[in-house]
Amino acid sequence: MVPSYEDIIERLNSHKLWDFPGGVHPDDKKTLSNTSGIQRVALPDLFTLPLRQHVGMEGGCIVDVGDRVKKGQPLTQSTNPYAVPVHAPSSGEVVAIAPHVIAHPSGLTEMCISIRPDGEDSWTELAPMADYRAYEKSELIEAICNAGISGLGGAGFPTHIKTSSSKPVEFLIINGIECEPYITADDRLMREYAWQIRQGIDILTHLVGPKAIVIAVEDNKPEAIEALRLACQDKTDYRIVPVETKYPAGGEKQLIQIITGREVPRNGLPADIGILMFNVGTAYAIADAIISGKPLIERVVTLTGEAAGQPCNVWARLGTPVGHLLDHAEYQPEKQRAPRVIMGGPMMGFALADLNIPIVKITNCLLVPGKRELADDDVERPCIRCSECADACPASLLPQQLFWHAKAKEHDKVQEYNLFDCIECGACAYVCPSEIPLVHYYRQAKSAIRLERDERNKAEKARLRFEARKARLEQEKREREERHRKAKEARMAASENKGSTGSKDKVAAALARAKAKKQSQQSAGTASQPPEDKKAQVAAAVARAKAKKATRQSDTSLPSEPDAAPSEGSDDKQEKVAAAIARAKAKKAQRDSPEQQDVTSPLSDESPQADEDDKKQRVAAAVARAKAKKQAREASLEESADSSDERADNQSSTSDKDARIAAAVARAKAKKAQRDMPRQSNEHSARDEAAKQENTAEDEKRQRIAAAVAKAKAKKAARNTDSENE
Amino acid sequence: MRLTLSSSPHQRVRRDTGQVMRLVIYAMVPGIIAQTVIFGWGVLIQSVIACTTALLAEGLIVYLRKRPVDRTLGDCSALLTALLIAVSIPPALPWWMTVIGTLFAIAVAKQVYGGLGFNIFNPAMVAYVVLLISFPAAMTMWLPPQSLSTLSPGFVDMLSVIFTGYTMQGYDVGQLKQLTDGLTSATPLDTLKTGLTQGMTYSEVLSRPAFDSGLFDAMGAGWGWVSLAYLLGGLMLIQQRVISWHIPGSLLVSVFIFASMLHLANGDLYASPIFHLTNGAVMIGAFFIATDPVSASTTSRGRLIFGAAIGFWVVIIRTFGGYPDAVAFGVLLMNMAVPLIDYYTRPRTYGHAAKSNRKK
Helix, strand or coil: CCCCHHHHHHHHHCCCCCCCCCCECCCCCHHHCCCCCEEECCCCCCEEEECCCCCCCCCEECCCCCCEECECCECEECCCCCCCCCECCCCEEEEEEEEEECCCCCCCEEEEEEEEECCCCCECCCCCCCCHHHCCHHHHHHHHHHCCCECCCCCCCEHHHHHCCCCCCCEEEEEECCCCCCCCHHHHHHHHCHHHHHHHHHHHHHHHCCCEEEEEEECCCHHHHHHHHHHCCCCCCEEEEEECCCECCCCHHHHHHHHHCCCCCCCCCHHHHCEEEEEHHHHHHHHHHHHCCCCCCEEEEEEECCCECCCEEEEEECCCEHHHHHHHCCECHHHCCCCCCEECCCCCCEECCCCCCECCCCCCEEECCCCCCCCCCCCCCCCCCCCHHHHHCCCCCCHHHHHHHHHCCCHHHHHHCCHHHCCCCCHHHHHCCCCCCHHHHHHHHHHHHHHHHHHHHHHHHHHHHHHHHHHHHHHHHHHHHHHHHHHHHHHHHHHHCECECHHHHHHHHHHHHHHHHHHHHHHHHHCCCCCHHHHHHHHHHHHHHHHHHHHHHCCCCCCCCCCCCCCHHHHHHHHHHHHHHHHHHHHHHHHHCHHHHHHHCCCCCCCCCCCHHHHHHHHHHHHHHHHHHHHHHHHHHHHHHHHCCCCCCCCCHHHHHHHHHHHHHHHHHHHHHHHHCCCCCHHHCCCCCCCCCCCCCCCHHHHHHHHHHHHHHHHHHHHHHHHHHC | CCCCCCCCCCCCCCCCHHHHHHHHHHHHHHHHHHHHHHHCCHHHHHHHHHHHHHHHHHHHHHHHCCCCHHHHHHCCHHHHHHHHHHHHCCCCCCHHHHHHHHHHHHHHHHHCCCCCCCCCCCHHHHHHHHHHHHCHHHHCCCCCCCCCECCCCCHHHHHHHHHHCECCCCCEHHHHCEECCCCECCCHHHHHHHHHHCCCCHHHHCCCHHHCCCCCCCCCCCHHHHHHHHHHHHHHHHHCCCCCCHHHHHHHHHHHHHHHHHHHHCCCCCCCHHHHHHCCCHHHHHHHHCCCCCCCCCCHHHHHHHHHHHHHHHHHHHHHCCCCCCHHHHHHHHHHHHHHHHHHCCCCCCCCCCCHHHHC
């Protein structure tokens, strides 16, 4: 039974809440860092800003190396609704736009903009909308988007997407739970900036028009609750609800369950059950963006742990290197068994690989545990099926079964046990007496399954492509044979007529030829699949245009297409094989029936005699055709991939693009070479399949040279493409 | 500076498998003390024999399997199995039977299946059943409580009985069973079984000295106190959150319900629920044996079913079966059903519709 709005309100009025299953009570260690105010940190020597700071797409870079930027000036432009811009955290000079190690568990590198601050810290021109009620809602949402605000709680979902939900909102929940041990960033923010948070809530309320507003704070933060009460005392409809301390009460799904008793449906969003949730930090950032016009360039970060001499909370500019902040907190690595820095809390945070990793929008804590503070990675012992984990799981999963099947790599089984409903809160591994890194197993299983799924999709696409191609080739073959037969008949008829008047004979032969040609054209026209050449040409043109556009736009990478990029390897191979087949076929066809080909082949319809050169040309044309097809396929693939909404972080499209550009250049050169020799037939053109032949008898020598040149160029282009793709 | 990488969560509760097992062993102490006080030194001697055998066997097998010996022995699971065997066999059992039983539990029931965490059956109960079937006479040679016994052997006598079959004075186990009133002692469960076959009614059986406990009519003399001691230890385990209440709770409730149904149907033929709960291995079974995490059900609903079904089998086999007690059989029977129970009692995952679990 889903509790109705009235039920929920009634319970809230009588101060009753729901509960979520499981959960754990780790030692929260919040007093380490929550006693002093949020401090300011000196500017670092260098800011490093990943273009992508959150789930969603990365924005296109709109500054160049050497540009001077002002504090708050946008550095990227959002072209995709899921992308929000990144802003300069201080005034200074852009010194590099290059890959840099980012905050990711695996120490990935991503495109980052590096800014050397000039120390002036001067703002760019700001456009506050303090009387926000006078603006259109869409303008406010745009302002939130342009301020670069994405959820500061954890996942970093772009905030403007949430606020522009068209579904009716019953509950607007402001999440001030902060259930992870050690972290006190939200706690301090609520204590010191309750008024701004309240302004943010006002704006959110104005935007989404909820029926009820709930501000949920864990009951281990009485000061924060008091501060919020004070800030919201004139707003009787803002309910400040203390929630029993239990990890992970601050998880979005869990908090929804606690407040409303409802559950976000599988694969659904909170908006589907009439709920929107924002972190208190996000509310603060919204107020900052609308009331003072300031984009999101800093956030509160907790610096804590027993290896920190001065645990505290700081206002950290985005892009500040972790090491700089740790220096501020007087980090002492010698207090640790081995240097270890955790970004995030002890339950869900990940260990960093490098101290140069920059702070991003979702960084809420840097934890440097002392020697005896957090457990080291102990050797795991066998699972004794004690099911402590199942009792702790907030999603009511059976972690022991998941572990069993994940370890055995039984991917269908782990999915049957709902692996993908795991929120990776770590409660199971926290309680495990055998010290099994359960979450680690689940992450591995999840990525293995995702990979498997991708590969299956790719294979399926390849199969469809292959079958379509096979059908097309067969069709072409049938048509060709038909044409050959017709032409042969015509020739025989013509030779029968030989002996009668010469002129008549010639006329008849010409007629027959014309007929054959017409028929072949007709059959080609009636074919179920339009000739490849046209499509290929169009596609290649599209590809060329795209490549050009890409180069024009920027030299950084485009939003990548997860499907297109990894499939290049197999495509490549296929293409090569296809080209080889085409070549072999062309050769064979000529060897088999040189005479017929001379008369009837679409390649040489009007050339009565073929010679060695001709043959070579045809081979070259076939090769070129295959390549053109490849281009076309790549182009179309990209188009289809564009529409897919997968947002994997994939960088390899750069090489793909390079290859396309190289191919386009090569093609252009080949074209030019042909234009230079006006009498040269254009059958060498890389895309022209039909390759209408003219007189091959003339100018044999020149033609041969031209052909050789074009072929070499085409080959080179192909080599470039291949090698780069590989 | 090179930073160490580790996987979340970085914080862990500080209770590992070894500690869990040790807590269970500590919780058995009241029961073992009660057994020693009431029935003599036998249980302690058997404990030493069983523990030594278990550690040696486990150590050797783990060594042969090229696994870390110290860490495996450190989890104390072999020790716990050995103790459970020692407290459930008759205290005067010949030493080599104890050794055989323990060896079978460790080598066959546990390590052959892959060691801790992989055994389907509760090793201690496998050992018990193997001994019971192999040596039925010796396995039912329970000595009377020392208060009722004419001889009440001391520590050396007991040692001698276990290793030679005779006390220092030359009495054998059969003579040790002599009661002060000249009758031969039997466990309350045996007494009831034989009494009923001799045409006595349940209430007539209760007047025998085996039930002279002074607390409840149906509580066996001595046996009842041992059961209460294990109940105490079990409650400690629940309070320490080592075990959940589900299995012991449902097992005891189910014994109570099924025994009551039979007793209400015919009070002359069928024993009262108090009789069933306080005699035999029900208490130790409910808190220490059926709760073995490896071989028990893992879901909350599954545990309720698991415990209740064991309770059902205990009452049924005790009442209608050939053996006086049935905890071992009940546990092993339900061990077999665990995968099935677990599969059909999966909890509803967050965000899933109520019935989608079962449809799939």
